[in-house]
Amino acid sequence: MRGATAKRLFLLAVLLATTLAVMHFTVPERTRSVSLEYRFRDTLAPVQVGLTWLSGQVRHLMSLPVSTVRAGARNQFLEQEVARLESQVVKLTEYKLESERLANLLNYKHIVAEDYNLLAASVVSRDPGNWFGTVSLNRGAVDGIKENMTVLTPEGLVGRVFSVSSTTCGVLLITDPRSGVGSLIQESRISGVVEGTAGSIGMARMIHIPNNAPLEIGQAVITSGLGSIFPKDIPIGEITDIRSEPSGLFNSADICPYADLSRLEEVLIITSVNT
Amino acid sequence: MPFPALLLLFGAVLILQSTVLGFITVYGIKPDLILLMAVFNGFLLGPRQGAFLGFVGGIMADLFTGSYIGMNAISKMVAGYLAGIFGERFYQDNALVLSGVTFVSSILGLLVDYLLLHFLEIQVTIFYAFFRVIIPTAFYNAVLVPLLYGHVLRFMKIKSSEP
Numbered sequence: 001m002r003g004a005t006a007k008r009l010f011l012l013a014v015l016l017a018t019t020l021a022v023m024h025f026t027v028p029e030r031t032r033s034v035s036l037e038y039r040f041r042d043t044l045a046p047v048q049v050g051l052t053w054l055s056g057q058v059r060h061l062m063s064l065p066v067s068t069v070r071a072g073a074r075n076q077f078l079e080q081e082v083a084r085l086e087s088q089v090v091k092l093t094e095y096k097l098e099s100e101r102l103a104n105l106l107n108y109k110h111i112v113a114e115d116y117n118l119l120a121a122s123v124v125s126r127d128p129g130n131w132f133g134t135v136s137l138n139r140g141a142v143d144g145i146k147e148n149m150t151v152l153t154p155e156g157l158v159g160r161v162f163s164v165s166s167t168t169c170g171v172l173l174i175t176d177p178r179s180g181v182g183s184l185i186q187e188s189r190i191s192g193v194v195e196g197t198a199g200s201i202g203m204a205r206m207i208h209i210p211n212n213a214p215l216e217i218g219q220a221v222i223t224s225g226l227g228s229i230f231p232k233d234i235p236i237g238e239i240t241d242i243r244s245e246p247s248g249l250f251n252s253a254d255i256c257p258y259a260d261l262s263r264l265e266e267v268l269i270i271t272s273v274n275t
Numbered sequence: 276m277p278f279p280a281l282l283l284l285f286g287a288v289l290i291l292q293s294t295v296l297g298f299i300t301v302y303g304i305k306p307d308l309i310l311l312m313a314v315f316n317g318f319l320l321g322p323r324q325g326a327f328l329g330f331v332g333g334i335m336a337d338l339f340t341g342s343y344i345g346m347n348a349i350s351k352m353v354a355g356y357l358a359g360i361f362g363e364r365f366y367q368d369n370a371l372v373l374s375g376v377t378f379v380s381s382i383l384g385l386l387v388d389y390l391l392l393h394f395l396e397i398q399v400t401i402f403y404a405f406f407r408v409i410i411p412t413a414f415y416n417a418v419l420v421p422l423l424y425g426h427v428l429r430f431m432k433i434k435s436s437e438p
Contacts, residue, residue, distance in 0.1 A: 128292035128336055129347070130304055130408050131388060131399070163341070170341075177392070177399045198399050200303040201407045262303050 101266055108154035108268070116231065118268040119143060121151075124168060133159075133173035133199030135264060140167040148229050150270040156235040156258030157181065157223060158267050169269075173261050174204050174236065182226035183236055185209075185219050194221060194236055194255055202262050204237065204255045211251050215242050221255055231273050281328075285309065285335045293339070304411040306419050309336050309347070310384055313355030314377050314416075315427050319367060322359025329355030329384075346391045354384030370424035374417045381413035 105120055121137040139145050141164050151158040151171045159179060163170040172179050176196040183206060184191040190213040192206045206221055219239045225232025241254035288308045296305040309332040317325015333348035361376040389404050399408075 125290075125293040126297045127340060128289055128296075128309075129307065129340075130412050131392065132340070134340070177397050197403045198408050200300070200305070200412075201403060202303045262297075262300060 098265075104154050105266055105268060115274055116270045117272045117274065119145075119271050120266060121169075121269055122266055123264050127199055130200035131177070131198055133176035133179075133196060133261065134162075135171050135173065137169050137171060137267065137269070138167070139269060140165050140169050142166055144271055145169045145269060150230050150234070151267050152234055152270070153259045153264070153267055155260070156237060157230065158259050158261065158264065160229055161269065171267075173199065174257060175199055175202055175261055179204075181230055181236065182224040183221050184224040185213075185215070185239075186222050187219055188214055190214075191224050191226070192253075202257070203240075204257060206239070206253045206255055207245065207250065209251045209253060211244065211249060213251070215239065215251060215253060217242065221253075231270065281331065282335065285312075285332050288312065288332075289336060289339045292336075301415060302407075302411060304408070304415055306415045307381070307412060309333065310351050310354050310381055311377065311416055311419065311423070313351045314358040314380050315373075315423075317355040317358035317360075317380075318362035318373055318376055319428070320359070321362065322356045325355030325357075325359035325362075326352045327355070329353070343391075343395060346388065346395070349391065350384045350387040353387045354380040357383055368428075370421040373424055374420040377420050378413050378417035381416045382409055385409040385412060 102120075119139060121139040124136045124138050126136075127134040137151075145161060145164050147161055147164055149161045151160060157174055159171045159173040159176070161169045162172040174181055174194060174196060176199050179196040181194040181204075182191070183194045185206075190209060192209045194204050194206045197203050197205055209215060217239050221236045221239065223230040223232055223234040223236060235258050237255040237257040239253045240256045243252050243254070244250075245252050292305070292308050296308070299305065310329070313325055313329030313332055316328040329351035330348050333346075333351035334344070336347040336351075337344040358376055358380040361380070365372050365376065367373075386409065389399065389409065392399055
């Protein structure tokens with residue numbers, strides 16, 4: 001009995017001593033313990049990797065039907081969300097562009113406030129055909145609009161008001177074949193008339209330029225102020241091509257208007273000129 | 276189609292023509308939907324129908340713009356009538372044939388426009404008139420035909436089967 005107790009006590013002591021020794025050797029700061037831990041970890045690592053991979057695969061396999069159903073629903077939700085966000089982006093881009101255009105108009109209005117009184121207007125519709133170049137604006141007699149008022153954008157001349165109703169007005173663009181604008185070449189001060197070609201073309205041409213006048217592509221053309229409809233010094237466009245008129249006495253020049261007349265959305269109407 | 280419905284349809288087409296179509300211009304050119312309607316009608320129903328629809332649509336376009344009333348009426352009547360004559364001589368169940376007919380009828384209709392512009396003393400140089408307006412518009416109209424042909428044919432068949 002006493003021998004058995006002693007044996008148990010001895011085994012306990014050995015166990016304790018071994019444990020204490022192991023504890024002693026596995027204190028982290030000691031390099032020996034680190035190397036022991038590494039040995040364990042290195043030995044077990046391939047098994048652990050294999051098991052982890054296997055568990056992952058099994059879990060994936062088990063959850064596949066559930067996740068597929070969820071993925072389908074989620075995909076549908078995300079597609080709707082993408083479509084909604086895309087539409088929102090388009091709307092916001094439109095607001096941004098509109099805001100930029102209006103800021104430009106406002107800025108221009110401030111710059112030229114000393115010279116003209118301006119009224120902003122939006123394009124409502126265009127001529128349905130391709131021969132004429134006319135647009136309708138959302139300003140009319142109630143806003144003080146009168147015939148022959150000049151219409152422009154910060155980029156350049158657009159045309160003149162040719163008809164007025166109570167809430168809208170019609171504008172004859174400078175590209176309309178019925179339009180004629182007294183103009184001059186900015187550098188050489190040579191005068192001529194800028195007339196429209198056809199509404200859809202988006203080009204005008206300056207005619208009756210003396211054939212000895214120095215003409216160059218890229219020269220700016222501005223209003224001359226003659227004829228009393230258009231105020232002086234409004235930019236019209238630049239020369240893109242030079243031709244000789246059939247009479248031989250004059251040249252004509254193709255003019256690309258500074259204002260993009262095919263994409264007009266907002267314009268300014270000169271309601272009065274400050275003298 | 277009852278006449279008031281036809282007028283409403285033309286009104287809707289003209290609103291479309293003066294607003295939305297301005298955003299799908301190619302080199303500044305937009306298709307002429309009234310002329311297309313006249314050509315379709317003429318080609319499928321005969322010269323008289325084409326001329327009638329062209330005239331009514333053209334008058335409405337003239338009233339819509341409020342100037343030179345009669346100019347579009349005459350040119351679209353001519354285009355509709357010519358399409359009707361072509362329709363009597365060519366195979367009708369082919370969109371490409373109608374495309375060709377639309378191209379030729381549009382050119383002739385727009386040439387009438389050009390002559391009327393001269394009559395009204397509105398000068399458009401012949402180069403610009405042909406190469407920047409007449410041919411591009413006729414081409415754009417012709418290109419649209421295959422897209423619209425099936426729908427128009429189906430509509431016509433439904434209308435003709437109604438008691």
